[in-house]
Amino acid sequence: MSKFKIEPADRITRLPPYLFGRLNALRLKLRQEGADVIDLGMGNPSDPAPQIVVDKLCEAVQDPRNHRYSVSRGVPNLRGEIAKKYARKWNVSLDPETEVLACLGSKEGFSHLCLAMMGPGDTAVVPDPAFPIHNYAVALAGGNVVSVPLGNDERFLNTVANVIEHLYPKPKLLILNYPHNPTAMTVDDGFFEMVVDIAKRFGIAVIHDFAYGESCFDDYKAPSFLSVKGAKDVGVEFITMSKPYNMAGFRVGFIAGNKDMIDYLATIKGYYDYGIFQAVQIASIIALRHCDEDIANQNKIYQGRRDIIVDGLRKIGWELESPRASMFVWAKVPKEHTKGKGTIDYAMDLMEHAEVAVAPGRAFGENGEDYVRLALVENELRLKQAIRNISRFIQGKPIRKSKPLADK
Numbered sequence: 001m002s003k004f005k006i007e008p009a010d011r012i013t014r015l016p017p018y019l020f021g022r023l024n025a026l027r028l029k030l031r032q033e034g035a036d037v038i039d040l041g042m043g044n045p046s047d048p049a050p051q052i053v054v055d056k057l058c059e060a061v062q063d064p065r066n067h068r069y070s071v072s073r074g075v076p077n078l079r080g081e082i083a084k085k086y087a088r089k090w091n092v093s094l095d096p097e098t099e100v101l102a103c104l105g106s107k108e109g110f111s112h113l114c115l116a117m118m119g120p121g122d123t124a125v126v127p128d129p130a131f132p133i134h135n136y137a138v139a140l141a142g143g144n145v146v147s148v149p150l151g152n153d154e155r156f157l158n159t160v161a162n163v164i165e166h167l168y169p170k171p172k173l174l175i176l177n178y179p180h181n182p183t184a185m186t187v188d189d190g191f192f193e194m195v196v197d198i199a200k201r202f203g204i205a206v207i208h209d210f211a212y213g214e215s216c217f218d219d220y221k222a223p224s225f226l227s228v229k230g231a232k233d234v235g236v237e238f239i240t241m242s243k244p245y246n247m248a249g250f251r252v253g254f255i256a257g258n259k260d261m262i263d264y265l266a267t268i269k270g271y272y273d274y275g276i277f278q279a280v281q282i283a284s285i286i287a288l289r290h291c292d293e294d295i296a297n298q299n300k301i302y303q304g305r306r307d308i309i310v311d312g313l314r315k316i317g318w319e320l321e322s323p324r325a326s327m328f329v330w331a332k333v334p335k336e337h338t339k340g341k342g343t344i345d346y347a348m349d350l351m352e353h354a355e356v357a358v359a360p361g362r363a364f365g366e367n368g369e370d371y372v373r374l375a376l377v378e379n380e381l382r383l384k385q386a387i388r389n390i391s392r393f394i395q396g397k398p399i400r401k402s403k404p405l406a407d408k
Contacts, residue, residue: 011140019344019363026348027357038386040374041347041357043181043327045246047301049287050294053245056286060279070275073266074102074254078281081288082239082254089214090224098259099232101266102276106211106238106253109265111137112272113207113236113255116264117173118143124173125163127151129364129371131181131209138173146171149367152178152187157194164202174199174235177209179222182364182373183330184323186220192228199234205261206235211253212326214244214295217303220324226257236261243327244295245287252276252284302327305376305383312387313374316394329374330361337394343372353398354389 023041030037048054060066073079079096086092094100103109111133118124118141126134127150135145146167148159164171176195178187192208199206208225216222225237236257242248255262275281287294309329310322320331338346343360351357359375361368378386389399 011142014139015136019360022344023347023351023357023360026351030351030355035355037351037355037357038378038382038389039357040376040378040383040386041359042377043243043375044377045243045248045327046377047246047298049246049250050291052290053247053283053287057279057283060282063279066278066282068278070278070281072269072273072275074100074275075278075281078102078285078288079254081285082256085288086224086226086256090227092224092226092256094226094256095259099256099262101255101262101269102281103238103253103255103265103269104273104276105242105251106209106240106255107133108251109253109255110134110207110209110238111140112268113261113265114138114141114143114173116268117141117205117261121169122173123167123169123171124175125160125171125204126175127156127177128366129182129361129368130175131177132364134175134177134209135365138175143172147365150180150183150185152180152185152191154194157191157198161198161202164198164204170202171204174204174206175209176206176225177211179212179215179323179325181209181212181326182328182359182361182368183371184321184326184328186222186324189223192223192225192231195225196228196230196234200230204234205258206231208235208237210237211240212243213239215299215302215327216325217299217306218324222325232257232259234258241284241287244298245291246298247284247287250280250284252280302376305378305380308380308383309374309376309387312384313390316387316391327376329376330371331374332371335370338370343369347372350390350393354393355399356386356389 027037079100082100083094083096086094114137118138120142122143124138124145126145128147138145148163213222225231236255238255240253313331317334318331343362347358347360359373361371
């Protein structure tokens with residue numbers, strides 16, 4: 001019987017190796033061996049969703065009417081609550097019928113919007129470093145990415161404008177993300193006015209990932225892209241229930257803004273899914289109506305964790321700023337600590353010998369090299385232990401010693 005190899009589509013072969021795969025495999029192996037790995041590698045909230053949301057979910061699950069297919073755009077009341085939130089928090093007026101759509105998490109919505117708008121020969125401008133899906137969704141859609149070094153000022157936007165102006169064919173999308181993942185970089189009022197000006201000047205659409213827009217500290221308030229005059233003419237914004245409400249596993253996100261772009265996404269979703277489980281949508285309505293205080297309390301928790309990580313890493317010689325938003329700390333590791341290794345190998349060493357998992361900066365792009373990202377997802381005692389473990393590793397006193405090759 002002849003053997004043959006089943007080949008994937010070109011869109012799969014175009015993807016680079018998934019660098020987090022090595023780290024995930026090592027973490028699993030170490031935990032199977034009994035290691036107490038403190039996992040700061042993934043931005044996966046570990047705190048519970050508000051109890052009022054959980055109670056409503058349990059109630060809604062009991063209603064058989066919610067067991068049926070839902071609508072892919074999201075139920076009207078849920079889209080209405082998002083419109084109210086934008087009006088209340090960012091002074092943005094949205095038509096919930098045409099300018100809001102619910103997604104199976106913002107990552108799904110973002111990916112399918114790229115599929116709806118990009119194809120072979122199309123180009124997106126994406127800052128580097130970047131959350132991986134900002135690059136991979138474009139590649140999966142058949143498009144190409146042009147990277148520009150990340151920034152948050154006029155100089156950065158001048159670079160973006162220069163790239164757009166001199167690239168042929170003209171780029172189709174500009175993808176932005178503030179507060180930023182992985183670097184936690186933020187922008188202030190006035191930044192998005194310049195973005196809208198560039199978009200209109202060159203005829204390029206904008207997607208703004210606003211997943212961490214409500215995870216802010218020190219009285220900082222992240223501006224919404226849609227709060228700028230003319231923003232809805234040129235682009236959309238994604239927000240999510242995952243981070244502010246600790247509802248990551250519920251998989252609820254939203255796109256808001258330009259009605260044409262939302263229609264493109266709605267068309268794709270009409271073919272791919274039947275919407276979010278309706279009980280989850282009902283629970284999300286309760287969160288949007290009643291849980292602003294829960295967001296504020298969660299931000300206080302993240303701020304306390306941030307301070308522990310920032311102070312601890314500074315004491316061991318790492319270079320970093322104290323972030324104003326997101327749930328991450330972005331730290332530069334001194335060369336004498338890495339001993340010539342790249343951040344991917346260094347992250348492997350930290351996990352194996354210090355029992356601390358971090359995300360290597362190189363996994364987010366070339367400009368992420370020399371940095372690591374730490375997520376604020378463990379309690380304060382665990383974070384202090386993580387700092388102690390890293391410090392011991394740096395001093396040549398690893399928590400776990402290398403096993404002989406025969407045992408590996």
